[in-house]
Amino acid sequence: xxxxxxxxxxxxxxxxxxxxxxxxxxxxxxxxxxxxxxxxxxxxxxxxxxxxxxxxxxxxxxxxxxxxxxxxxxxxxxxxxxxxxxxxxxxxxxxxxxx
Amino acid sequence: xxxxxxxxxxxxxxxxxxxxxxxxxxxxxxxxxxxxxxxxxxxxxxxxxxxxxxxxxxxxxxxxxxxxxxxxxxxxxxxxxxxxxxxxxxxxxxxxxxxxxxxxxxxxxxxxxxxxxxxxxxxxxxxxxxxxxxxxxxxxxxxxxxx
Ligand SMILES: Nc1ncnc2c1ncn2[C@@H]1O[C@H](COP(=O)(O)OP(=O)(O)O)[C@@H](O)[C@H]1O
Ligand SMILES: [Mg+2]
Numbered sequence: 001x002x003x004x005x006x007x008x009x010x011x012x013x014x015x016x017x018x019x020x021x022x023x024x025x026x027x028x029x030x031x032x033x034x035x036x037x038x039x040x041x042x043x044x045x046x047x048x049x050x051x052x053x054x055x056x057x058x059x060x061x062x063x064x065x066x067x068x069x070x071x072x073x074x075x076x077x078x079x080x081x082x083x084x085x086x087x088x089x090x091x092x093x094x095x096x097x098x099x
Numbered sequence: 100x101x102x103x104x105x106x107x108x109x110x111x112x113x114x115x116x117x118x119x120x121x122x123x124x125x126x127x128x129x130x131x132x133x134x135x136x137x138x139x140x141x142x143x144x145x146x147x148x149x150x151x152x153x154x155x156x157x158x159x160x161x162x163x164x165x166x167x168x169x170x171x172x173x174x175x176x177x178x179x180x181x182x183x184x185x186x187x188x189x190x191x192x193x194x195x196x197x198x199x200x201x202x203x204x205x206x207x208x209x210x211x212x213x214x215x216x217x218x219x220x221x222x223x224x225x226x227x228x229x230x231x232x233x234x235x236x237x238x239x240x241x242x243x244x245x246x
Contacts (some may be wrong), residue, residue, distance in 0.1 A: 016219055051141070054208075055152065058206075058209040082141060085219075089214050090209060
């Protein structure tokens with residue numbers, strides 16, 4: 001996973017498959033970087049995600065709460081079309097974090 | 100093998116989270132000959148991933164156990180996958196299947212596993228006995244594009 005920090009925005013480029021197994025590692029990496037850098041905005045770039053189950057929804061909800069605690073906000077960008085159905089089931093759209 | 104069954108398979112593996120990826124890839128390989136659409140394949144893989152994850156995080160919790168998958172393909176390309184554990188079981192299946200219901204919110208579970216299985220398969224059946232285990236049957240018609 002690559003990360004980029006610019007103008008107070010931390011972007012994490014998530015790639016490969018998101019399931020319960022990989023979510024644990026992604027969460028540790030993203031939270032570690034966010035706690036150190038304290039960005040105004042955490043951006044999760046999903047363009048490299050090839051598979052996701054509901055663990056991906058848990059991952060996004062968890063980072064949303066984490067960023068609230070750190071006084072910043074969250075955005076999920078470049079979501080591949082085929083992953084949209086899971087996000088629709090989740091109601092995450094109502095939080096306004098999906099782009 | 101029953102009369103209109105084209106193929107069958109059985110798998111068993113330990114409840115390690117690395118096997119979530121193994122299980123969905125194995126099921127995908129099993130149905131590959133049906134020439135499923137990309138969408139059908141991804142739906143089935145997602146549903147299997149949910150069912151297997153539930154065996155690991157809920158069925159066996161922190162303990163280790165064995166997960167069993169049975170697969171059957173029928174003449175009409177209907178595919179039935181059963182994912183089973185001998186874990187703690189579910190006391191109230193109806194409640195467990197409600198969208199957003201989860202007993203592990205602290206572990207960042209979204210409570211959407213059953214909702215995903217139901218939305219991505221044609222039929223989902225759950226049988227569970229507290230203290231004995233849970234069996235989830237996923238049914239999906241594949242290869243619809245060449246009808
Ligand atoms: N194999 C299983 N063994 C025991 N309990 C289960 C099993 N599968 C599901 N459950 C119960 O059903 C609930 C809902 O499951 P699910 O919809 O997949 O959401 P989540 O996994 O995010 O909690 C779980 O929180 C758990 O209490
Ligand atoms: Mg689940």
